[in-house]
Amino acid sequence: MTSLVERVRARLADGGGEIGPAAVAAAVRAETGGVASDLDVLAALRTLRQEFTGAGPLDALLRDPRTTDVLVTAPDAVWIDQGAGPRRTTVTFADEAAVRRLAQRLALVAGRRLDDASPYVDGWLAEAGVRLHAVLPPVSAGGTSISLRVLRPAHHDLSALRRSGTLDAPGESLLRAIVAARLATLVAGGTGAGKTTLLNALLGATDPGDRLVTVEDAEELRPRHPHVVRLVARPPNIEGAGGVPLRELVRQALRMRPDRLVVGEVRGAEVCDLLAAMNTGHEGGACTVHANSVREIPARMRALAGLGGMGPAALDGQLAAAVQVVLQMRRRPDAGRVLDEVGVLRRDDGDLRVEAAWTRDGGPGPGHPLLTTLLRERGVTPPC
Incomplete structure (x- = not known):
């Protein structure tokens, strides 16, 4: 049977073209010619279909x-x-x-x-x-x-995330208030912590009248919303031509009249254009960023902005003016992926930091009064 598999593999490789189930079956029939047993043919077909389809x-x-x-x-x-x-x-x-x-x-x-x-x-x-x-x-x-x-595809809204344990009741109420107040948001967390899942749910909770423009490296964001324009970056081809970087797409998105500009994940110089956009009247924007805690956000964003030529002082000013809220996702051994903390950005005497406004384990934190003020300024009643 090993010999038959090798012969069929060689025939498929020499034939070129698309290799699907029908092509694999035809190659097996051609190579056996009625000589091999039915069991050998079935075993070869199973092996090759797994390999080529x-x-x-x-x-x-x-x-x-x-x-x-x-x-x-x-x-x-x-x-x-x-x-x-x-x-x-x-x-x-x-x-x-x-x-x-x-x-x-x-x-x-x-x-x-x-x-x-x-x-x-x-x-x-x-x-x-x-x-x-x-x-x-x-x-x-x-x-x-x-x-x-x-x-x-996004099947989870905020209510579904609460039922699954990702959010508790206070966390869900707080997120709904943040969305309603159009506060610009960073969703932070490690790999596989559920950042994109949460961002999808947040976008699905926005006003149906809003026009969302999303910019991504890979098409992960598919919110349940009636008006979404999705832009996806393209890598260069083998010759190094034809690439469309994320930073260029952020610039293009600004010309598409977004009510909310969303970047799937900031990984480099595009953070400069995103913050500039959020500081020009595009409220309620959002993005995800890799960070193990909310307190790491300023340093992480400074490092990314440095790739775009923006210095730490300029980044701190832009970030403080553009973003109000940080949501920290975490994967816990006992509970899976959860919203662990809600932080607010505060700048005092030139020092930019993130203060905990709410934590899953402890409830309201030292940044809670500031978050309450931000919500009330936008005409939204704080949930707690």
């Missing part, structure tokens, strides 16, 4: 609605994250070559190149709704590494 052995994991990430670190080391952190699965590949073939095929589906000359790829599998990252050896010293992030 979908995500191969990873398909079942990706189809599970609980899955957020599938990670391959070795042929016998496939991990899955379903909200409680990565855990090892029983899924395996035949060998390192099989992992490499899958990575290269997924890269082709994403319209990217993955080989010894281009040993890593970051792409988007639009049909599956999956973000792909893969690295080949020797850059990945332990063998081909594949990381798949499942980006599902």
